[in-house]
Amino acid sequence: MxxxxxxxxxxxxxxxxxxxxxxxxxxxxxxxxxxxxxxxxxxxxxxxxxxxxxxxxxxxxxxxxxxxxxxxxxxxxxxxxxxxxxxGVPTFGEMADDVREALSAGFRNEKHKAQWKSTLGTYAAPLRAKPVDTINTDDVLAVLKPIWTAKAETASRVRGRIEKVLDAAKAKGLRDGENPARWRGHLDHLLPRPSKLARGHHAAMPYEEVATFIADLRQREAKAALALEFCILTAARSGEVLGMQWSEINFDTKTWTVPADRMKAGREHRVPLSSRAIAILRQIEKLKTGEFVLPGLVRNKPMSNMAMEMVLRRMKVEDATVHGFRSSFRDWAGNVTGFAREVVETALAHVIGDKAEQAYRRSDALEKRRKLMEAWAAYCERRAATNVVSIGERRG
Missing domain, CATH: 3.30.160.390 (Integrase, DNA-binding domain)
Known part of the structure; x- marks a missing residue:
């Protein structure tokens, strides 16, 4: 040597x-x-x-x-x-942080901003320390391939956000050439099309079992159990329920109005409250401690987003998720009732039709949805031994 x-x-x-x-x-x-x-x-x-x-x-x-x-x-x-x-060439991580802050004014809510940070921080972590002008197709593929089929929707968002960061770098004169994260004409030759990928679905409890589950749920005294039942009865997303504030509740009209910045579609959503949903709120109101209907352990913060999932775990429910109860509701409404599809989809706060149809759809069918939600609440009161079937409103 x-x-x-x-x-x-x-x-x-x-x-x-x-x-x-x-x-x-x-x-x-x-x-x-x-x-x-x-x-x-x-x-x-x-x-x-x-x-x-x-x-x-x-x-x-x-x-x-x-x-x-x-x-x-x-x-x-x-x-x-x-x-x-x-x-003076920044790293991808530095550039991503700058882009996120620049775009944050246009984000729907803080959750969207946090998702930008978490997806790039978690899945694009191998890129963060690299100078933004050195990132190439191999670097991008190394990030996307491990999640492209397993987490299709997340992977698609990660790719789009990487592309936006690299486009911003080019606009500032920090990069040259084509964007290695571009889909059309580039990555579409190297990865399967997103439309052909299997998208993840939240495990859902069969609607025939929901009433029995709720009967068991009511044996628990935790506020998280009340939150879960309320979430099921309103067919709302867990984030909408956990962020609920008393100012959004109108006991006189039995309506909960979720502001646009807390809705996935970015639109205000009115939720008709069934008698049982109102009873739950009245029960929680007795313990009112702040602006949030479901306060967490930290002052002026809502209940943890894991609280309701933990109720399911403690009840040893392994084949259902909180979000999956929206599917239970949808299956019940479609298989058991005669309510129009548009009424059911509006109850789920889904955007219906193209932009032209949305422009002409002025009504949110609140009173029709009130009948729907009362029927759902009545169905959820059933016991497994009964043969009562909720009929609902017949199609015209």
Whole structure:
């Protein structure tokens, strides 16, 4: 094994190439010029990185520079490209944070902003430390492939957000060339189409079992159990229920009005409250401690988004989720009742029809939905032994 260089050898070496170990070399030209070079392999290709002239960079400093570059390589970074940061090129993570803040004014709510941060922070984590001008198609594919089929909807959002960050970098003159996260004409040749991917569905309890489940649920005294029953009876999303404030409840009209910034579709949604839903609110009202109907352990914060799921776990319900009860409601309404599809979809706060149809649909069918929700509440009062079937409203 060749011995390491010494300071004297560096000063007296004749023209040639001399190894110091760890792929660090002293190169002496025919003219006597001496320079430091680190050799490494990057994505299957041999690379050389200059570390400066031996006249100005002592042996100890050259070794430290080489060690720093090797650490970057071990961390998945190209040290040559990383050095460009000295010229002011931000990392993908820094650029993503800037883009998120710039776009946040247009986000529907804080939840959307948090989703931007969490998806890029979690799934695009391997990109965060890389200079934004060095990210290529292989980098993007390394992020997307592990989740492309397993978490199709999430993966599609991650891809779109990566594309937006890289587009912003190009607009600021920090990148050149095509966007490696672009779908059409690029990644669509390398990944299966999103429409052909299986989308995840929330496990749902068969609607025939919901009444028996609610009977068991009422044996629990926890406020989270009341929250879950209310969520089931209103067919609402868990986030809408947990963020509910007393100012949104009108006991006189038996209506809960969810503001647009807390709705997935970004539109205000009125929820007709059944007699049982009102009774639950009256019961919770006796313990009123702040603006939130369902306050959490932290002052001025709502109940944890895991509270209702934990009720299911404690009840050993393994084949259903909180969100899945919306599907239970939808299946019941479609199979058991005669309520029009549009009424049921509106009750679920789904957007119906194209933009033209939405423009002409002025009514939210509140009173028709009130009958629907009372019928659902009555169905949920049934016991498994009964044969009563809710008929609802017949189609015209």
């Amino acid at each position: 060749a011995s390491k260089l010494t300071a004297r050898k560096v000063d007296t070496a004749k023209p040639g190439k001399y190894s110091d170990g760890g792929n660090l070399y002293l190169i002496v030209s025919e003219t006597g010029a001496r320079k430091w070079v680190l050799r490494f392999t990057w994505r299957g290709r041999a690379k050389e990185m200059g570390l400066g002239s031996a006249a100005s960079v002592p042996l100890a400093d050259a070794r430290e520079k080489a060690a720093s570059a090797r650490r970057k390589i071990a961390g998945g970074l190209n040290p040559i490209e990383e050095r460009k940061r000295d010229g």
